[in-house]
Amino acid sequence: xxSVEELLEKAKSFYPKHPDLMKYLETGALWEYRIxxxxxxxxxxxxxxxxxxxEKEIRFEQGPAxxxxxxxxxxxxxxxxxxxxxxxxxxxxxxxxREILKNPDVGVELDYKINKPRLKLFRMGYKEWANTYxxxxxx
Numbered sequence: 001x002x003s004v005e006e007l008l009e010k011a012k013s014f015y016p017k018h019p020d021l022m023k024y025l026e027t028g029a030l031w032e033y034r035i036x037x038x039x040x041x042x043x044x045x046x047x048x049x050x051x052x053x054x055e056k057e058i059r060f061e062q063g064p065a066x067x068x069x070x071x072x073x074x075x076x077x078x079x080x081x082x083x084x085x086x087x088x089x090x091x092x093x094x095x096x097x098r099e100i101l102k103n104p105d106v107g108v109e110l111d112y113k114i115n116k117p118r119l120k121l122f123r124m125g126y127k128e129w130a131n132t133y134x135x136x137x138x139x
Contacts, residue, residue, distance in 0.1 A: 007035055007046050007077055008062060010084050015050055016060040020090040022052040024128040032069040032115075033080075040074050040109050070121060072113040079110045094133040 002010070011033070015021065022029050028051065035046040049065040050058050075083075079100055087093035100110050114121065121127075130136070 001037065002077060002081060004046050007080065008048070010081060011035075011046070011048055012060055014084040014087075015048075016058055018090050018093070019052070019054075019056050019058045021093070022050070022058055022129075023055075023090070024125040024132060025052055026124045027052055027054060029124060030065050030067065030069045031071045031073060032065040033073045033075065035075050035077050035080050037077055038107055039076060040111055042076075045077060068115060070114075070116050070124070070126070072115050074109075074111045074113075076107055076109045078107045082108055090133075094135075098134065 022031075030049060030051050032049045033047065034044050035048075036042040037045050046062075047064050048060060048062045049069060050060055052058050082100070083093060083096050087096055097110065100108060104110070118126075
């Protein structure tokens with residue numbers, strides 16, 4: 001079981017280096033990640049957020065989002081580690097994400113919460129993002 005520091009280092013080494021995670025979204029898009037041990041019903045072990053600064057840069061910060069995030073993403077620590085370790089690029093990341101979402105396993109679960117009205121998110125580019133990365137439940 002990885003420590004908080006190990007999880008934080010894994011997250012820092014992956015998420016800010018892949019600005020295409022937020023491709024098509026407007027600058028200012030904000031996602032909050034809640035990493036939990038064992039199950040999604042556990043309490044948070046690590047919380048961080050990503051903010052899109054430009055097409056080529058996303059900011060990673062530890063702690064809750066400073067304002068209401070667009071999405072709240074929930075991962076067991078094993079799901080986050082699996083995604084980060086097995087994804088060299090954004091397409092593979094989202095492919096692996098969808099696979100875990102459809103076929104969760106013991107200790108490898110994830111989920112998300114849309115945290116703002118869908119129409120507002122569509123205006124921010126989320127519809128194109130969802131179509132590109134095959135999140136049909138969004139569209």
